[in-house]
Amino acid sequence: MKSIMTKENNIDITILEELNRFIQQAESVLIVAHIDPDGDSLGSLLAMTSFLKEIGKDVYPIITDEIPQKYSFLKGIDEIPDKYDENELKIDTAILLECPNQNRINGPAKYILDNCKIINIDHHRDNKIKGDFNWVDSSKSSVGEMLYEYFEYIDFQLSKEIAEYLYVAILTDTGRFRFTSTSSRTLQVASRLIDFGADPRKITDMIYYEMEPAAIVLTGKVLNSVEYMYDNKLCIMTLNRKMVADSGSKKSDAEGLVDFTMFGKGVKIGVFLKEVNDHQTKVSFRSKNDLDVAEIASKYGGGGHKNAAGCSIDLSLSETKEKLIKTFEELLG
Known part of the structure; x- marks a missing residue:
C-alpha cells in the first residue's frame, strides 16, 4: 500500500x-x-x-x-x-x-x-x-x-x-x-x-431517514421561515428558541438544516440563522460555484470552506439578519 x-x-x-x-x-x-x-x-x-x-x-x-x-x-x-x-x-x-x-x-x-x-x-x-x-x-x-x-x-x-x-x-x-x-x-x-x-x-x-418526530416538526417550522431575495439568488432561513421549545426538539436537531437553503431554483447563496440568545446569533452559509462564503464568514470572525462556512455574530437574530442582507446586496443585488 x-x-x-x-x-x-x-x-x-x-x-x-x-x-x-x-x-x-x-x-x-x-x-x-x-x-x-x-x-x-x-x-x-x-x-x-x-x-x-x-x-x-x-x-x-x-x-x-x-x-x-x-x-x-x-x-x-x-x-x-x-x-x-x-x-x-x-x-x-x-x-x-x-x-x-x-x-x-x-x-x-x-x-x-x-x-x-x-x-x-x-x-x-x-x-x-x-x-x-x-x-x-x-x-x-x-x-x-x-x-x-x-x-x-x-x-x-x-x-x-x-x-x-x-x-x-x-x-x-x-x-x-x-x-x-x-x-x-x-x-x-x-x-x-x-x-x-x-x-x-x-x-x-x-x-437522513430516521428523524425523530420532534425534529421533523422543527424542520417544518424552519422551512416556514424561508425568504428569497435578490431575484431568488439569496435564501435565508431562521431558527429561534421558541421554535425549538414549541416543537419539543433539541437545538442539535437543527444540524444540517442549512442545506435546505440551497434547494430552491436559482439560489446562489443560502444563509441559516440560529438564535443563541438575545445578543448572539450563529450563522451557517452555503453557496454554489465560485461564490466564496468563507471570505464573508471571516469578516465576522468565522471561516470554513469556499462553499460552506459559518460564524457567530454578537447581535440579535433580527439585527444579524438585517446586517447580512446588506452585506449580500453588493454581491447579489
Whole structure:
C-alpha cells in the first residue's frame, strides 16, 4: 500500500511519517471534536479513539456540546464524556480534529497545558491552530478521509466499527458525495470502507431517514421561515428558541438544516440563522460555484470552506439578519 500513496491521494508521505511519529511517542491522549459537532467531527473522533485504544494508548475523548440524535446509532458515542477532572487528567498529547481555531475548541482547551504536544488535523483552509504537528489539507473532503489515508499508510486493519465511523464522516461532510470536495479518491476511500464492513444503506437511513418526530416538526417550522431575495439568488432561513421549545426538539436537531437553503431554483447563496440568545446569533452559509462564503464568514470572525462556512455574530437574530442582507446586496443585488 505504501508504494502507491502519492499516486492515489497526492499526500506527501513525510507528513504521514511525522504524524505516525507523534502518535507513537504519545502515551496519554486527549481527543477533541469541535463545538456543535457534525458527522465528520464525531466520526473522526470515534475512529481515532478506537485506533489509539487498540494500539495501547490511554485515550480521553471529549465532546462538550449536545450530540445530534441522528448519530446516536454509532457505537460508543454515548460513552464519550463532556468533561474530566482537571486535577486527575494527565495528558501528554492533544489531537484536535477539524478545529480550525481556538473558538471551535472552546471548553476542552483548559485541559491542554503548555507541556502538551498538539496534533492538529483539519481540512479547513483557514485553520489558524499552531500545533507541534499540523496536517491541514483543504483538498480533502473531510478529516475522516484524511484519517483513512493515515490508517492505510501504516497498514492498520480497519474494524467494521472504524470503517463505519469514517464512512459517516465522509458521507456527511460531502453532502452525500455531492459537494465539490468529493474527488475520485474520496469515492475510492468510501468503496474501501464498504469493503471493511461499512453498510451505506444502513448509515444513510439512520442519519437522513430516521428523524425523530420532534425534529421533523422543527424542520417544518424552519422551512416556514424561508425568504428569497435578490431575484431568488439569496435564501435565508431562521431558527429561534421558541421554535425549538414549541416543537419539543433539541437545538442539535437543527444540524444540517442549512442545506435546505440551497434547494430552491436559482439560489446562489443560502444563509441559516440560529438564535443563541438575545445578543448572539450563529450563522451557517452555503453557496454554489465560485461564490466564496468563507471570505464573508471571516469578516465576522468565522471561516470554513469556499462553499460552506459559518460564524457567530454578537447581535440579535433580527439585527444579524438585517446586517447580512446588506452585506449580500453588493454581491447579489
